[in-house]
Amino acid sequence: MDALDLLLQRSSQPKLSAPAPEGDALENIKQAALRAPDHAGLKPWRFIVCTGKGLNKLGDMLQECAIKEDKDEKSIARAIQLPLRAPMVIIAYTQYVEHDKVPMVEQVCSTACAVHSMQMAAQAQGFAGIWRTGSFAQSNYMKKALGISEEDEIIGFLYLGTSSLKPMPKPGVDSETYFTDWN
Numbered sequence: 001m002d003a004l005d006l007l008l009q010r011s012s013q014p015k016l017s018a019p020a021p022e023g024d025a026l027e028n029i030k031q032a033a034l035r036a037p038d039h040a041g042l043k044p045w046r047f048i049v050c051t052g053k054g055l056n057k058l059g060d061m062l063q064e065c066a067i068k069e070d071k072d073e074k075s076i077a078r079a080i081q082l083p084l085r086a087p088m089v090i091i092a093y094t095q096y097v098e099h100d101k102v103p104m105v106e107q108v109c110s111t112a113c114a115v116h117s118m119q120m121a122a123q124a125q126g127f128a129g130i131w132r133t134g135s136f137a138q139s140n141y142m143k144k145a146l147g148i149s150e151e152d153e154i155i156g157f158l159y160l161g162t163s164s165l166k167p168m169p170k171p172g173v174d175s176e177t178y179f180t181d182w183n
């Protein structure tokens with residue numbers, strides 16, 4: 001797929017099934033993440049690729065967090081199922097690297113670029129995906145379960161898989177609303 005078409009037709013897909021990317025396709029997705037813009041080359045991003053039992057492990061973690069956060073019964077029951085909505089979930093987080101010229105926000109931006117690149121690399125290879133966060137991304141219990149510190153940030157859970165559905169047509173957005181020209 002042409003690079004410009006990919007960007008202009010980018011779309012997310014919540015209904016995902018097997019197969020998930022594997023082999024060279026998965027490696028391309030990883031390499032796309034590792035090419036994210038990165039001020040001072042700090043490489044502040046980390047990724048956990050969950051498939052198979054890894055999805056259950058993630059579901060157990062989410063449920064444990066829901067219990068610890070006193071969520072209602074329905075949310076607790078649902079938490080364990082969340083990662084099973086796709087054959088692969090990539091957890092992306094920023095592991096803060098102290099640097100006098102690169103604040104946390106830039107490191108978060110770099111990780112966000114990496115997530116977007118992974119979604120685009122997946123889409124370019126015929127897969128589909130959706131970037132999700134939900135309240136668990138802000139949960140200190142979740143950070144603890146992942147073994148990261150409270151100052152680190154969970155940037156997203158990138159759900160990847162295959163979809164037979166055509167992307168929903170999106171209404172065009174008027175660029176003039178969001179762009180101003182300074183000539």
Ligand SMILES: Cc1cc2nc3c(=O)[nH]c(=O)nc-3n(C[C@H](O)[C@H](O)[C@H](O)COP(=O)(O)O)c2cc1C
Nearest residue numbers: 010011012013014130131132133134135155156170
């Ligand atoms: C940081 C971030 C977090 C998001 N979290 C969620 C989420 O938890 N649940 C959800 O349905 N969509 C979430 N989205 C939005 C979807 O990824 C997606 O962009 C949205 O459904 C619109 O679809 P589109 O990408 O095809 O325009 C999030 C997007 C971003 C950038």
